[in-house]
């Protein structure tokens with residue numbers, strides 16, 4: 001088993017279970033053209049976000065970290081015509097690309113993009129979110145989890161991306177701010193009584209990573 005196998009197997013899963021999707025492929029092409037880093041969720045993970053949104057019946061979704069809108073489109077589709085997605089993006093240039101791709105995907109009316117640092121935007125939002133997807137700067141993950149708890153309600157689903165970090169999360173002495181932020185977030189999910197959580201490591205297109213899944217209790 002090698003990273004090459006993981007990637008080929010992930011491609012196979014995506015071909016088998018996700019399939020060809022012009023709107024999503026257009027969104028990826030647009031964000032590549034704009035020079036954004038290739039850090040959006042994998043297709044199988046986008047589909048997971050879509051399924052979790054539908055399984056939980058979420059109507060109000062909050063996303064922290066829009067990037068080019070790829071995951072946003074997955075969740076906007078899932079909330080249906082009566083649902084809404086609020087998504088926060090720090091970079092105005094990214095938000096403009098996302099806006100165009102989300103509109104082109106036909107779900108623009110469901111999506112409110114807020115431009116700014118999430119730590120500044122979150123205090124301005126009205127609560128009541130049913131699902132929160134956190135996928136922004138890892139250094140701020142505990143701040144984002146705190147806001148997820150405040151802006152959610154018992155029953156809210158929280159998904160925190162990128163908890164695996166190629167296994168570096170076991171390094172208690174790491175100086176990497178992303179590792180420190182991830183370790184702090186995992187500890188918070190374990191200790192803070194507002195959350196009941198687990199985490200899964202993943203291998204695939206994005207190497208060795210993972211996500212945490214929490215319920216606000």
Ligand code: DHB
Pocket residue numbers: 039040041135136161162
């Ligand atoms: C990084 C961020 C992500 O959200 C991700 O999914 C992968 C990598 C990063 O900043 O390195």
Ligand code: MG
Pocket residue numbers: 039040041135136161162
């Ligand atoms: Mg991510």
